Amino acid sequence: MPLDGLEIPGRVAQVNDVEIVTARELGVVGCRRCTQVWPAGTPVCGRCGKTLVSRDEKSLQRVWAWWIVGFMCYIPANLYPMLQTRTLLTVQQDTIVGGAVELMHHGAVGVALIVLFASVVIPLGKFFAIGYLAISVKRRGSASFAQRQLLYEIVEYIGRWSMIDIFVVAILSALVQLNTLAAIHPGPASLFFALSVVFTMLSAQNFDSRMIWDIQSRAMKDA
Amino acid sequence: MEHRLPPQPITDLIVCPHCDAAYKLARPENGHRAVCVRCHTVLISPRFKAGMQIIAVSIAVVILVIAALVFPFLSIRAAGATNAVSILDAALAFSDGPLVVLSLSTAALIIFIPLLRVLLSLYVLIPVVLDRMPARGSRQAFRLAEALQPWSMAEIFAIGVAVALVKITDLANVGFGAAFWIFAIVVLLVVIQDRFMCRWTVWKSLDGLRK
Numbered sequence: 001m002p003l004d005g006l007e008i009p010g011r012v013a014q015v016n017d018v019e020i021v022t023a024r025e026l027g028v029v030g031c032r033r034c035t036q037v038w039p040a041g042t043p044v045c046g047r048c049g050k051t052l053v054s055r056d057e058k059s060l061q062r063v064w065a066w067w068i069v070g071f072m073c074y075i076p077a078n079l080y081p082m083l084q085t086r087t088l089l090t091v092q093q094d095t096i097v098g099g100a101v102e103l104m105h106h107g108a109v110g111v112a113l114i115v116l117f118a119s120v121v122i123p124l125g126k127f128f129a130i131g132y133l134a135i136s137v138k139r140r141g142s143a144s145f146a147q148r149q150l151l152y153e154i155v156e157y158i159g160r161w162s163m164i165d166i167f168v169v170a171i172l173s174a175l176v177q178l179n180t181l182a183a184i185h186p187g188p189a190s191l192f193f194a195l196s197v198v199f200t201m202l203s204a205q206n207f208d209s210r211m212i213w214d215i216q217s218r219a220m221k222d223a
Numbered sequence: 224m225e226h227r228l229p230p231q232p233i234t235d236l237i238v239c240p241h242c243d244a245a246y247k248l249a250r251p252e253n254g255h256r257a258v259c260v261r262c263h264t265v266l267i268s269p270r271f272k273a274g275m276q277i278i279a280v281s282i283a284v285v286i287l288v289i290a291a292l293v294f295p296f297l298s299i300r301a302a303g304a305t306n307a308v309s310i311l312d313a314a315l316a317f318s319d320g321p322l323v324v325l326s327l328s329t330a331a332l333i334i335f336i337p338l339l340r341v342l343l344s345l346y347v348l349i350p351v352v353l354d355r356m357p358a359r360g361s362r363q364a365f366r367l368a369e370a371l372q373p374w375s376m377a378e379i380f381a382i383g384v385a386v387a388l389v390k391i392t393d394l395a396n397v398g399f400g401a402a403f404w405i406f407a408i409v410v411l412l413v414v415i416q417d418r419f420m421c422r423w424t425v426w427k428s429l430d431g432l433r434k
Contacts, residue, residue: 020244020260020261021244021245022242022243022244022245023236023238023243023244023245024243025245026236026245028233028236028238028245029238030236030237030238030239030240030243030245031238031240032240033240033366033369034422034423034426035237035238035239035240035266035422035423035426036232036426037232037233037234037236037237037238037245038230038232038233039230039231039233041230042230046229046230046232047232047362047426047429047430048362048365048366048426049362049363049366050366054243103390106393108389108390108393111386111389111390114386115386146262149241149242149262156373159373160373160374160376160379161379161382163332163376163379163383164379164382164383164386165383166325166329166383167329167333167376167379167380167382167383167384167387168383168386168387168390169316170313170314170316170317170329170383171297171313171316171383171384171387172387172390172391173316173317174308174312174313174315174316175297175298175299175306175308175313175387175391175397176299176306176391176395177306178299178301178302178304178305178306178395179304181301181302181304182301182394185319186316186317186319186322186325188321188322190317190322190325191317191321191322191324191325194325194328201373205373209241209242209262210241210242210243212242213242213243213244213261213262214243
């Protein structure tokens with residue numbers, strides 16, 4: 001059986017010669033939480049209690065559902081002000097992009113770029129990446145499977161980091177409360193932005209990454 | 224009614240949770256890692272005396288988090304006006320109207336979820352490391368701790384603090400309170416605690432426990 005492929009650094013492992021056998025082909029199902037293996041058809045993992053499914057076909061529906069809600073929250077997150085800055089004479093309301101442009105005018109180009117990257121590039125990139133993955137498991141795309149898995153892991157890892165913006169707003173509005181001199185208040189966009197981050201995280205978590213690799217198995221069978 | 228035996232676990236295989244590749248189970252030596260050949264997910268990563276180290280780090284985290292809540296976190300001064308805040312003040316900054324929801328979740332994300340995860344892992348690990356029977360509800364406890372992992376955002380808050388400081392240092396004088404440094408250590412320890420923990424080993428040690 002070509003199953004001796006578990007790579008253990010320090011021991012010999014011939015990565016390229018090994019033909020991967022999936023749990024489904026062996027007629028077993030692995031628990032996605034605790035990696036315990038059970039015969040196919042076992043409903044619930046006896047060790048950790050997670051529901052066992054060989055492939056979660058319905059997961060794509062949940063992915064798209066969270067994706068859409070997340071995207072809907074991202075729109076008001078950009079239209080409403082994120083921060084309201086009150087100084088002695090002026091009251092200024094900044095949206096995410098507006099705040100970054102403001103920073104640039106003040107010469108803080110580096111910070112402005114960080115803000116733009118964390119709150120515009122990463123969220124939009126996440127929407128594209130999750131959408132691409134969800135579509136690509138249905139058809140053969142040009143990206144390799146390892147690249148798709150990498151993309152998925154990046155999305156799952158980076159999703160949480162978009163909360164930076166919310167925390168920055170929290171710290172600024174708690175700290176900058178200098179009576180009449182200056183005060184910063186959070187705007188309604190903060191709530192929508194946080195919700196958008198949470199929903200996209202849930203969308204990525206619901207994606208069954210095993211489906212990425214099924215196309216590879218099928219492609220190799222065809223070849 | 225027909226009585227069927229419950230399905231028996233297959234103990235000589237391990238399946239990668241990310242790509243469904245199956246392998247013959249071979250426990251790597253301490254300090255080595257068993258990695259999925261296809262998608263490079265780390266499956267098993269045992270460490271020598273990891274349990275004791277994790278317990279020590281966890282206890283330190285609990286004490287430091289409580290300390291970080293008590294001491295002042297940051298203060299600013301500009302043109303004679305000053306303001307000092309604790310971590311909880313920062314978390315609860317969203318106080319008007321519907322933003323209260325955001326306040327409560329921020330507090331949870333940066334303090335209470337990391338704290339809860341550490342307490343849960345103490346509850347699970349202490350009996351296991353001391354070679355006792357796992358505590359009642361250990362599986363549920365560890366399950367919850369694992370499910371909460373993506374929602375534990377202390378380290379992200381730390382980066383947020385850094386960005387916020389860059390934004391206001393031109394405008395005002397910022398002072399760091401004791402809680403600031405304590406929180407920095409907490410973030411480091413939480414990351415270490417997570418890195419040291421081999422999920423496979425923990426689940427395996429809870430194997431003896433029947434619900």
